[in-house]
Amino acid sequence: RKPYVFLTRKMPDGIVSMLEKECVVSMWEKEETPPPVSRLEEEIQKADAVFCNVSDNINKSLIEKAEHLKVIATMAVGYNNIDIKAAEKKNIRVAHTPGVLSETTADLTFTLLMATARRVPEGMDVIKNNEWGAWAPFFLTGQDIHHARLGIIGMGRIGELVAKRGTGFDMDIVYHNRSRKPEMEKAIGARFMEMDELLETSDYICVQTPYTEETHHLINKQAFQKMKRNAIFVNTSRGPIVDEDALYEALNNGEIQGAGLDVFENEPIRADHPLLSLPNVTALPHIGSASKNTRWKMAEMTANHILQGIRGEEIDHEVKR
Numbered sequence: 001r002k003p004y005v006f007l008t009r010k011m012p013d014g015i016v017s018m019l020e021k022e023c024v025v026s027m028w029e030k031e032e033t034p035p036p037v038s039r040l041e042e043e044i045q046k047a048d049a050v051f052c053n054v055s056d057n058i059n060k061s062l063i064e065k066a067e068h069l070k071v072i073a074t075m076a077v078g079y080n081n082i083d084i085k086a087a088e089k090k091n092i093r094v095a096h097t098p099g100v101l102s103e104t105t106a107d108l109t110f111t112l113l114m115a116t117a118r119r120v121p122e123g124m125d126v127i128k129n130n131e132w133g134a135w136a137p138f139f140l141t142g143q144d145i146h147h148a149r150l151g152i153i154g155m156g157r158i159g160e161l162v163a164k165r166g167t168g169f170d171m172d173i174v175y176h177n178r179s180r181k182p183e184m185e186k187a188i189g190a191r192f193m194e195m196d197e198l199l200e201t202s203d204y205i206c207v208q209t210p211y212t213e214e215t216h217h218l219i220n221k222q223a224f225q226k227m228k229r230n231a232i233f234v235n236t237s238r239g240p241i242v243d244e245d246a247l248y249e250a251l252n253n254g255e256i257q258g259a260g261l262d263v264f265e266n267e268p269i270r271a272d273h274p275l276l277s278l279p280n281v282t283a284l285p286h287i288g289s290a291s292k293n294t295r296w297k298m299a300e301m302t303a304n305h306i307l308q309g310i311r312g313e314e315i316d317h318e319v320k321r
């Protein structure tokens with residue numbers, strides 16, 4: 001019997017044909033919505049491999065239904081949506097796509113940082129609403145990016161590339177991380193800082209940590225209270241790293257200047273969410289890695305992980321526990 005693979009989202013022909021050479025492929029037909037849980041349950045029972053993404057909740061009860069499953073490959077670097085322990089118990093290997101999306105995600109972090117600092121969404125609204133009267137001396141004045149302090153929380157692959165981008169703007173770059181990164185410090189000129197000092201002194205604060213039990217609500221009310229009043233907070237990692245109610249309060253009370261957000265506690269965020277009523281929030285629908293090139297590479301890599309997993313070979317990027 002050929003191995004059976006379930007793809008939780010419609011994939012381009014090139015990716016499907018990679019898998020069809022060795023597997024029977026079953027695919028959720030839609031690109032923009034995930035399958036209902038009932039379909040996932042039905043498929044996971046039969047599947048030897050699952051090709052999933054950040055919006056699929058691969059939890060314990062789902063994994064326990066699997067009868068033949070050998071590999072879960074997610075088209076993402078973050079895998080907090082997969083119950084790794086439950087997978088391990090059933091000897092199911094988990095694969096993700098680190099590295100390939102780091103530059104593209106760092107680009108988006110900077111996009112949000114700059115768009116929020118220079119009030120890009122507000123400027124577009126002014127034009128679209130026909131509210132542009134005339135050039136005005138202090139109209140839509142934002143804050144400088146160049147020579148400001150960039151504080152990066154979580155100095156992994158993406159954090160490092162955000163820091164590198166900051167050097168092009170002559171930023172003063174500081175970071176906090178579980179471990180020091182001496183080579184990166186030398187190469188980029190970033191300085192290690194204790195969390196409190198980073199929060200208290202940075203003009204821009206970017207979180208680039210994975211979402212784990214330890215980083216749940218890492219950025220909370222106390223953290224926002226420590227920040228400068230001109231601070232711009234940027235999150236392209238995972239929503240629940242931030243206490244969103246506290247973020248709303250901080251923005252609404254003018255405790256910080258603005259926020260650039262690509263991720264939210266509950267995705268998709270809806271238009272009536274309080275955060276979206278604030279003019280100083282730049283919000284994007286979780287598109288950190290969404291360049292054509294990078295998404296294609298991520299999909300190819302994920303298909304490869306599936307093939308490696310069903311052949312019983314070493315998987316290039318297996319989640320080690």
Ligand code: GLV
Nearest residue numbers: 054075076077078
């Ligand atoms: C996207 O959020 C990813 O983890 O790749």
Ligand code: GLV
Nearest residue numbers: 134135136137138
């Ligand atoms: C603005 O457009 C300027 O010329 O200063």
